[in-house]
Amino acid sequence: MSAMSRFNNISFFLFIMTLMVSCTSSRTSLTYFEDLKGEQSGTLSSADYDIKVIPDDELFIVVSSLVPEATAEFNLPTVNPAVRGNVGTPSQQSQITYLVDKAGDINFPGLGTLHVGGLTTAQIASIIAKKVSETVEDPYVKVQLVNFKVNVLGEVARPGTIEVDTERYSLLDALAAAGDLTPYGERENILLIREENGQKHFHHLNLNDAATLSSPYFYLQQNDVIYVEPNKIRHDNSKYNQNNSYKLSVVSAVVSAVSVVASLCIALFIK
Incomplete structure (x- = not known):
């Protein structure tokens, strides 16, 4: 193998390793309620799930x-x-x-x-x-x-409106009905939007924390909106896809420039 070929192979390997390290540093934990992993059994306090009737019900x-x-x-x-x-x-x-x-x-x-x-x-x-x-x-x-429904949006397998036929309906029930979070869903930052007393309020829930099971917002109410935020990997992939052509052209130009410089160096070295 020529010195030029070895140089190009090393340059490509370093580029791939840089991408892998970047993705690894942005990794999201896929485990729910991580703080319970070391417990064999236990008891968690229960939240109130009673639905209050509101206008337009x-x-x-x-x-x-x-x-x-x-x-x-x-x-x-x-x-x-x-x-x-x-x-x-x-x-x-x-x-x-x-x-x-x-x-x-x-x-x-x-x-x-x-x-x-x-x-x-x-x-x-x-x-x-x-x-x-x-x-x-x-x-x-x-x-x-009879018109109890919730909306699940963002990084879930099947986003959309869910018709609910029971008054005891939790955040986990809604996520399960939506096909669960994708690997790109941010489990530590689930956004819940709820209308209370004529105003929209929002709350953040952490699926890695078992305290969420006792939260007053764990059980859902009519017209709740659940938004699963995409994690950094999804953001980075989206940015990459949007600028894919531009980045590929830049990388191609850089590789070509490196090849030219390497060729010149080899030629000078041989002389």
Whole structure:
């Protein structure tokens, strides 16, 4: 192998090693809750997951009893989604929901205006049951939030809107539904955006810290937005891709210049 070929091989090797060292220094830990790795078992405090009803929520509410006719006036009529105006079979019927207005109220049949804003579904059910029990014996009231959704964005496998069918829904549930974080997701800095009292608030959560499991923001509320920030490797790769052509041209020019200089040095050395 000529001296020129050896010089070019050494230059290329040093360039590759520089890139590898740069990537290694930006490595992100992929382990969740690292502070629990040395523990065999333990107990963590639990956060409150009760959902409070807010304006624009949709509530499914049904009142029943041993005598169905006795509670008929406290229920909205059902509609057949296939053919409007028909009663339909039970499997075809769709219960009309109650939309919470800006004041936090709903108009409930047989009871009039009810203020439900700031209450949990269990509290609403208890209030309605107490009022209905004045005329109906042992009523049963079911209240369900039907438009609970969260948005997961950023470095996850499947970003998008997640429809939630339970009121006990955590950050980990949302990330699992989104396909988990990618290797480029920053696990120490998960951004949660939540609307509270008419204002947008943000909170940062650390998936490497088990204290997150006890955070008041671990359980999600309706319309929460979760953003997984890309780590430094993703940032660096993005910058590299955006300027790929420019960088390749610069590297090519540098290599060519080095080759010329090396050729001159070899020629002078041989002489």
